[in-house]
Amino acid sequence: MYTLVACPGTGSAIAEAALSLAGLPFTIREADPWNAEEDRAFLRSLNPLGQLPVLVLPDGTVMTESAAIVLHAAEETPASRLAPAPGSPARAGFLRWLEYLVASIYPTFTFGDEPGRWVPGDEAAAALRRRTDEYRQFLWQVMEAGIGPGPWVLGADFSALDIYVSVMTRWRPRRDWFKEVCPRLHGIAAAVDRMPSLAPVWARNFPQAG
Numbered sequence: 001m002y003t004l005v006a007c008p009g010t011g012s013a014i015a016e017a018a019l020s021l022a023g024l025p026f027t028i029r030e031a032d033p034w035n036a037e038e039d040r041a042f043l044r045s046l047n048p049l050g051q052l053p054v055l056v057l058p059d060g061t062v063m064t065e066s067a068a069i070v071l072h073a074a075e076e077t078p079a080s081r082l083a084p085a086p087g088s089p090a091r092a093g094f095l096r097w098l099e100y101l102v103a104s105i106y107p108t109f110t111f112g113d114e115p116g117r118w119v120p121g122d123e124a125a126a127a128l129r130r131r132t133d134e135y136r137q138f139l140w141q142v143m144e145a146g147i148g149p150g151p152w153v154l155g156a157d158f159s160a161l162d163i164y165v166s167v168m169t170r171w172r173p174r175r176d177w178f179k180e181v182c183p184r185l186h187g188i189a190a191a192v193d194r195m196p197s198l199a200p201v202w203a204r205n206f207p208q209a210g
């Protein structure tokens with residue numbers, strides 16, 4: 001049994017969806033990195049960065065980083081379609097966009113969500129928030145222009161990239177912006193929202209979305 005340390009609506013939803021599609025048995029241990037000191041301490045005991053998701057493997061190994069968790073789930077269950085097989089034509093695009101999502105887009109939230117952690121003063125914090133929000137919009141537009149017409153990020157084949165798109169487009173600048181500016185990404189997100197196999201994951205993580 002795996003243990004996923006998670007907080008509804010955060011990036012742990014990506015790991016939760018991947019584990020679910022892979023059919024790996026897991027329990028959820030909730031921890032709120034923002035509002036509960038006890039949870040923060042627990043999280044830091046597993047991940048010095050204090051970030052979700054954290055996955056504890058059946059043998060006790062602690063795995064942080066969503067992309068590592070997704071790749072692990074894909075390797076454990078190749079039939080899950082989470083990742084194209086090594087050597088397959090879609091593999092290069094998969095690796096490129098996976099890295100792009102976690103290494104380029106994700107950090108804009110790390111530095112923009114609570115900008116006061118990184119720069120002193122309200123003015124500098126507001127500027128950092130604004131700049132990271134703007135840069136994120138640019139990054140999404142680059143991805144929109146770089147992918148094909150769908151129905152998934154990689155074209156005909158669903159992958160974990162589509163899970164990332166579904167979850168991360170719920171965050172700033174949110175779905176209405178994507179609908180207008182990045183319709184391909186918006187269409188992918190909407191298609192993942194409708195996947196029956198992920199309905200329980202979305203209900204737990206985004207109950208307000210109905």
Ligand SMILES: N[C@@H](CCC(=O)N[C@@H](CS)C(=O)NCC(=O)O)C(=O)O
Nearest residue numbers: 010011033051052053065066067102
């Ligand atoms: N590179 C990490 C980023 C994880 C991350 O930033 N998680 C957010 C939640 S969506 C978090 O835990 N933030 C709390 C913090 O950074 O203090 C990954 O891909 O898992």
